Amino acid sequence: MTIGDVLRTAALSVVLAGTATAETLPSALARAYMNNPDLNAGRASLRAIDENVPRALSGYRPSVAATASAGATYETGRTGSSGVLANTRDALFPRQAALQVTQNLFNGFRTANSVREAESGVLGARETLRQTEGDTLFSAAQAYMDVLRDTATLDLHRNNVEVLEEQLRQTRERYTAGEVTRTDIAQAEARLEASRSQVSLAQANLQSSIATFRRIIGVEPRQLAAGKPPDQLIPSSLAQAVRIALAEHPAILSALHAVDAAELQVKVVEGELAPSLNLVGSVGGGYDTSVPGDRSVTAAFGAQLTVPLYEGGETYARVRQAKEVAGQRRIEAEATRDAVRSALFSAWGALESAKANVISAQAQVAASEVALTGVREEARAGQRTTLDVLNQQQELLIARVNLIVAQRDRVVGAFSVAQAVGRLNAASLALRVPTYRPGAHYEAVRDLPWGLTTPDGR
Template sequence: MGNPDLNAGRASVRATDENVPRALAGYRPSVTASANAGATYETGRSGSSGVLANTRDALFPRQAGLQVTQNLFNGFRTANSVREAESGVLGARETLTQTEGDTLFSAAQSYMDVLRDTATLDLQRNNVEVLEEQLRQTRERLVAGQITRTDVAQAEARLESARSQVSLAQANLQASIATFRRIVGVEPRQLAPGKPPDRLVPPSLAQAVRIAQAEHPAIIAALHAVDAAELQVKVVEGELAPSLNLVGSVGGGYDTSTSGDRVVSAALVAQLSVPLYEGGETYARVRQAKEVAGQRRIEAEATRDAVRSTVFSAWGALEAAKATVVSAQAQVAANDVALTGVREEARAGQRTTLDVLNQQQELLIARVNLIIAQRDRVVGAFAVAQAVGRLSAASLDLQVARYRAGTHYEQVRDLLWGLRTPDGR
């Protein structure tokens, strides 16, 4: 898919993946190399037994060293940081899944909007043709003396109103096409009739709520955020624990004291650091992290409530759309029969031209309402599938390249060095 929101979400997941190798770096040694070079010049007077002599010394000291530091214990901060980063990755993937569902729903909605507005435009244009024929017949009856000028004026007014509706329908269609182009990335051409994804809709409202509470990506992402926040508490608490490092170093120097001297040194040292008091800053961050964890738990419950509310709303809209389709179909059929009857009665002089025009308008409205109801029926099914968290390219069997978020994670998780991203940037 080429949707920018979806691509941005994927990039966000890839960026979040890098938090894991950052955390894993705590298990690995750090290596530092250093070197320096310079020149010194000394002049003075020195001597013994009362004999003094002038001295001059020019040295060019050069030193190089290598230090390796390996942490052995840091209060389990590294382990908890890795687990926190992995929870963040899992949460980001769920957020991406939700973005995919939102994008697919927007695409389905814009698809049906284009179909609706195209059908509405066709109906409005057909109505103009019918009214033009009606006006022609009305003028002929005026010439024959069967009706008055008032009937012609009524037909002309209704025709002009229909033409304005055509212009409005064209504007609506252009807006829907623009929205479709923005979401899908291509122009809508030869769109097939929309079909509701009924196989993704649970058989009952209660089951829909249960599925949403267990599977909705927003809820799962919120729970991963809770896990990450609780692990962050442990990470900060680990700063109060002793830290043990093993430090190895090797170095060499030339001309450090006298001209031509050479010194080589090596050391292996265990360093134990025990924090005693840091002004209370660490304790404040522990309390702060605990409050954030409490906030994440509250947000997770709020997300559950929001998802439940969305399911109820989507389910009600779908049921209403189904009933509206049945009612609109009956209304179209009844108005079609009524129009035929009114036209026959008008030919017999029992109905006026206005009666015919009004009945034509009733039929047009009924047909437009049917188109809208059919659109709402399809969109409503997609809305329920989205509300329960089952709307995805895989569930719809779309013939598109599937994006696997785990691929990038596997590529970068154990990288020890390198500035380029897996795609070569």
């Protein structure tokens, strides 16, 4: 089996079960984009955070409350007039109902700042979702290439077992002819058993990769086509990649929105120290409240001013606490920048190393194939031992495995750089899927004044 046969096996016929339409890397990424539970959970989390905006906007709207009460009272006694006493017994069934409307006019700008804080939270959550999307697509690409790598590696080890079985057969024939010793047979047998052990290990590695593929992408791998690196997403230089990452990476943008939200929270808490002005209107009615058959209707309208004077220091403590949290968020944003830059340098170096390893591994395979052919010819002429042939076969096997690993690392490395830059998403990869639009849910719920069902009908 030549290296060309191995690569065709890895690229065109990775058959793990019954054959079906070949799965490509883009189609696997599309499946992960639609079905991955972590990504769908992130979308649900964002939809929940969207609701913080209508909650904050409710501060601009009036609050309406209705109350009602009903009961019964019984009174017995004796009353007297002009020296005459009489027994009395009264029964009342009092009923009351009231409606009160309260409209805030000023609350220290707490409502306005709460709305802005909620909007910053939504924007930050969108960036977090974009980060989750990139992480999911990278994990899917990695799982896809791991299955390809482990399948091709398993095929190599199985082929090596076949080669060693043939080598053992020939060695035994030569032993019968008196050309080699019993030691040569023992060497061939030992190498064959070691190769069979490698097959078992390769099978275990493949099963693990299949399980990861199923968890991330949502289906069993059937027939996988060759994976291609997303080179169109890779900047032309490391310096350009750093500039793009610092400007566009979702982790950095999410951290900056968290800073904005924390600073607005300081203003929200400080607003609690300001006066609050409300308009209050009420209307109510009562029946049988004092004597049987009486009725009353009352209506009131007025302004209510509340000035906080002292609350034991609790509000002041929360203001100081909010300021410290805002400072923490600023520090975290700087740490995120450093982490993104570090991850990008690491990914870029790994990609460059993988590219060089592919070239070296290809040269190593070519040289090892030539060397094995020469050693076998020399062994037939009696100039090489059986151990020399076995060692050269092992060298070729290692070279072929190294090439497969290098090719896998080349593709995964490109995805890693795209992820580190912050451009790994369904749109940039041109996946054939309906793109999830986070703003659709936000627009649907932002100004809803009532309703218990979600936009999707739940």
